[in-house]
Amino acid sequence: MAKVVAVTGNEACANALRQVNPDVCGIYPITPQTDMMQRFASFIADGKVDTEPILVESEHSSMSACIGASAAGGRVVTATSSQGLALMWEMLHIASGDRLPIIMPLVNRALSAPLNIHGDHSDGMGARDTGWIQLWSENAQEAYDNTIQAFRIGEHMDIRLPVMICLDGFIISHSIERMEYLEDDEVKNFVGEFKNMYPLLDLDKPKSYGPLILTDLYHEYKRAQHEVMLKVKDVVLGVAKDFEKLSGRKYGLFESYRLEDADIALVIVNSAAGTSKDVIDEFRSKGIKAGLLKPRLFRPFPYDEVAEALKNTKAVCVMDRADSFGGYGPLFMEISSALYQLKERPLMINKIYGLGGRDYLPSHAELVLNELNEIAQNGKIRTIKEYIGVRE
Amino acid sequence: MKQKGWKDLVPGSVILEGGSAAKFKTGSWRAFRPVWKEEHCIQWVKVKDGKRGEFDYDYCKGCGICALECPGKKGIKAIVMVEEGK
Ligand code: SF4
Numbered sequence: 001m002a003k004v005v006a007v008t009g010n011e012a013c014a015n016a017l018r019q020v021n022p023d024v025c026g027i028y029p030i031t032p033q034t035d036m037m038q039r040f041a042s043f044i045a046d047g048k049v050d051t052e053p054i055l056v057e058s059e060h061s062s063m064s065a066c067i068g069a070s071a072a073g074g075r076v077v078t079a080t081s082s083q084g085l086a087l088m089w090e091m092l093h094i095a096s097g098d099r100l101p102i103i104m105p106l107v108n109r110a111l112s113a114p115l116n117i118h119g120d121h122s123d124g125m126g127a128r129d130t131g132w133i134q135l136w137s138e139n140a141q142e143a144y145d146n147t148i149q150a151f152r153i154g155e156h157m158d159i160r161l162p163v164m165i166c167l168d169g170f171i172i173s174h175s176i177e178r179m180e181y182l183e184d185d186e187v188k189n190f191v192g193e194f195k196n197m198y199p200l201l202d203l204d205k206p207k208s209y210g211p212l213i214l215t216d217l218y219h220e221y222k223r224a225q226h227e228v229m230l231k232v233k234d235v236v237l238g239v240a241k242d243f244e245k246l247s248g249r250k251y252g253l254f255e256s257y258r259l260e261d262a263d264i265a266l267v268i269v270n271s272a273a274g275t276s277k278d279v280i281d282e283f284r285s286k287g288i289k290a291g292l293l294k295p296r297l298f299r300p301f302p303y304d305e306v307a308e309a310l311k312n313t314k315a316v317c318v319m320d321r322a323d324s325f326g327g328y329g330p331l332f333m334e335i336s337s338a339l340y341q342l343k344e345r346p347l348m349i350n351k352i353y354g355l356g357g358r359d360y361l362p363s364h365a366e367l368v369l370n371e372l373n374e375i376a377q378n379g380k381i382r383t384i385k386e387y388i389g390v391r392e
Numbered sequence: 393m394k395q396k397g398w399k400d401l402v403p404g405s406v407i408l409e410g411g412s413a414a415k416f417k418t419g420s421w422r423a424f425r426p427v428w429k430e431e432h433c434i435q436w437v438k439v440k441d442g443k444r445g446e447f448d449y450d451y452c453k454g455c456g457i458c459a460l461e462c463p464g465k466k467g468i469k470a471i472v473m474v475e476e477g478k
Contacts, residue, residue, distance in 0.1 A: 207407055211405060220401060
C-alpha cells in the first residue's frame with residue numbers, strides 16, 4: 001500500500017536510498033544536496049540501514065571512494081550538486097569506464113562564477129559525455145521513482161553503468177510536495193539482491209581494475225562502451241513497466257504531453273515542465289494545438305523516438321536551463337540532431353531560461369508559445385537562440 | 393596472435409587473472425642494455441647457487457639501477473650500460 005506524504009525532493013530521495021539499503025555511501029556536503037545526505041546519515045546513525053558511510057574531504061574523494069567500494073563488490077551510492085559534480089569530473093569517467101553501477105542523485109545547481117547556489121542544469125548537462133546514464137525528474141515523486149528504478153537499470157547484468165538522477169535544486173530539493181512512498185518491502189523486492197560482476201574482494205579470483213590500455217585496445221573499449229549505452233533504452237522501458245505494475249505510475253524514455261496532434265511544441269526538462277503543461281492546457285482551451293515533450297532519459301539519448309514524437313509538429317522550441325556559451329543550448333543540440341534525420345521537420349528555436357535559479361513563469365511559456373504559433377503560421381524564424389526572462 | 397575486436401572485451405577493462413603482467417614483455421622499452429663483465433664481478437648479490445642472476449632481456453627495461461648499484465671490484469663496475477644497437 002502506498003503511503004501519501006508531504007516531503008521535499010531531498011527527503012524523498014533520501015528515503016528511496018534508505019529503502020534500498022545500499023552497502024556503502026560516499027558523503028560530502030554541498031548545497032542544495034547537503035540535506036539529502038544529512039537525512040541519509042541520520043538513517044545510518046539510527047540503525048535504519050546497514051550502509052557504511054565514508055565521510056570524505058571532497059567530492060573527488062567521494063567518487064573515488066565509491067569507485068573503490070563498487071569495484072570491491074558493493075552496492076554504492078552518493079549524491080552531489082554543481083561544483084561537487086565538477087570536482088568529481090575525472091572520476092565520473094572512471095566509474096563508467098570501469099562499468100561500476102554507482103547510483104547518484106544530482107541536485108541540479110548552477111556553476112560558478114559568479115557563485116550561485118540555485119537550480120539550473122549546467123552541472124548535469126556538462127556531465128553529458130561522462131558515460132553515465134542520466135534520468136531527469138520533474139518533481140519529488142519522479143526523483144523518488146527514478147532513484148529506485150536507477151538501481152535496476154544500472155545494476156542490470158547487461159548494463160553495469162553508473163546512473164545520475166537529476167532533480168532541480170531548491171525548486172524540487174527543498175519544496176514540500178504531495179507524493180507517494182512505496183512500502184519498504186516493495187522497494188526491497190523491486191531492486192532485489194545486489195549481484196556482483198567482478199568483485200575485487202573475491203580473493204580467490206585475483207583481478208585488476210583500471211589497467212593501462214594504449215593504442216592497441218583503447219579505441220575498442222570505447223566502442224564497446226557506446227554499444228552498452230545502446231542497450232540502456234530497452235532496459236529503462238522494461239524496468240518502467242515493472243515499476244508501473246508496482247506503483248501505478250507510468251514512465252518512458254520521455255513524457256509526451258498533448259503531443260499527438262500538436263502543431264507547436266515545447267521541449268523542456270525537469271521542474272519547469274510542470275509550469276509549462278499548465279500553459280499548454282490554456283492554449284489548448286483557446287483552440288491552439290500545443291504540446292510538450294519532457295525528456296527523462298538524456299543519456300543515452302533516444303533520438304529516433306524523439307524524432308517520431310515531434311515529426312508532425314510545425315514549430316518546436318527547445319528550452320534550455322543551461323548554456324553553451326557561443327553555442328546552442330545542450331538540449332537544443334540533441335533535439336536538432338534527432339529531427340535533422342527527418343525528411344520534413346519542424347522549424348526550431350532555442351530559448352535559454354532560468355539560469356542560476358531565475359524564476360520561470362507561466363508568462364514566459366506564453367510568450368514562447370505565441371512566438372511558436374506565429375512561426376508555425378508564417379514559416380519565419382526571427383532568431384534561433386534567445387534568452388528569456390533576462391533584463392536588457 | 394589475433395588482436396581482440398571490441399566484441400571480445402571484458403566489460404570495464406577488468407583483467408580477470410593474477411600475474412598477467414608476465415605476458416607483457418617490456419624488453420622493447422630498453423635504450424641501454426646492461427652488460428656483465430665477469431672479471432670485475434664479486435658476486436655481490438647472490439640469487440641462486442651462490443651466484444648472481446642473469447639478465448632477462450625479455451623484461452629488462454634498461455633502467456640502469458643494477459649498473460648504478462654494482463660495487464664492482466676495486467671500483468671497476470661489473471655491470472655497464474651499453475647503448476642498444478652499438
Ligand atoms: S636493474 Fe634495470 S637495467 Fe638492470 S637488469 Fe633490471 S631492468 Fe635491466
